[in-house]
Amino acid sequence: MRVGVAGCAGRMGQMLLKTLAAVPGVLVVGGSERRGSPALGMDLGALAGTEPFGITVGDDASVLFENADVVIDFTNPSATAQHAGYAARTGAAHVIGTTGLDSEQVAAVTRAAQRAPIVLAANMSLGVNLLEQVVEQVARILDTEWDVEIVEMHHRHKVDAPSGTALILGEAAARGRGVALRRVAKRSRDGQVGPRVKGEIGFAALRGGDVVGDHTVLFAADGERVEITHKASSREIFARGAVKAVLWAAGKPPGLYSMKDVLGFSVAKPAAD
Template sequence: MATRIGVVGAAGRMGRMLLATIAATPGCVIAGGTERPGNPALGEDLGKLAGIEPVGLVLTADPDALFAASDAVLDFTAPSASATHASLAAKHGHAHIIGTTGLEAPERATIEAAAKRAPIVLAPNMSLGVNLLLLMVEQMAKALDTDWDIEIVEMHHRHKVDAPSGTALGLGRAAAKGRGVSLDSVAQRSRDGITGERRKGDIGFATLRGGDVVGEHRVTFAAEGERIEIGHIATSRAIFARGAVKAAIWAQGKPPGLYAMKDVLGL
């Protein structure tokens, strides 16, 4: 049986990419797609939205029906929407793959509660390269003491609404984990004016926005007399779509729980 995969936010740029990727993946079929009420694309064939042949399914505003009809639903929407969708995943016991960033504590709590009744994969970035980078950052932070300052710089397109990016915060959490501390206790997310000397052990963030940049992340470990820099550059959203579909396939048959991309990729 083919894996039936649905998409919420299917009329957006990422949603259309997800639809096309599902259709191009052997063993997978598009189960449906939704958008918010009032979206001008409602009623359009999902294949047309994806730039492929018609698939005989139209864009609707009924996520409950989508979760009922899907083995897994891909979600790159907004924090509040993803939390609502997680509750629908729990209701139907079907997999939910969340690539939404900017989640706050209440949304995370809702998703964690839903994961007790459905397999949920939550990842700030679904590319193989970024997940390898996360592992390397954790290992490097563990090996280098606080004489090494850690700074994370990210750049995205002008339309991105949250900052720092979910991937940048994920890199910060990886570095903090390597050092055995909580990111909240050491994060320095902005600097402006007379800030004083850099506090030892802090993990700094800088955010750039402009143009059509898909995603760039760089982590710098800086000490007296030397510096280590590692990073990742995404040139196409297709890498995130492929990772999301891979996660949807992987989640089939998995027990309820909150999973990460490192589980999907076996890292």
């Protein structure tokens, strides 16, 4: 299987190169970075901390989609939306781990998925995807007397907030309650904000140090509180999940897929009476 890595010099990109190099039957055929990146021209093996690949970093991601069966993409929202167009043109599978996409960029990815298999996932770890399912189930069981708050912390270099994973967890809680997140989300609080609105789903984003990613969903009622937490101590968990997505996506028909499709699990809704 031929695999390309867009954003290969980033933290996740380097981890992916190292992980992919050890997977039998996978051949890394290219890596790309933004124009002006100091990584341009470097051998991919130097980024992965392995033996030389004999392939250097380029600045044209379209070449990856022309030469690869699957391209994995941890870049930025505008680049990812453009890359989805390359996937649509070539039919190559596109595995997206980029977070912070706005509605127009998601729409561009969705359109591209009509012509290529695309896996879009804010978080590719098994634990977080399990957490998403648990949160949906708990939210379905508990009524709006239980307040929902989502707290996340990441390293000081993260540029989007709340994290994509926090928003996915918010969507899960909203699904469990049968509401649209956009109608009940409270992104931040500052100053004289008044009492908490019943039924809202709150978010708090913390940034500092080298934290890979911590997420806690709190269900708080009078006299008791339930907290469900996932803590990532290494980016390797995301790389392992991403490789699962790469192996799964190759040869799939066009469509927009999630990690639940890749991992093959979901929480079933209760049967109607």
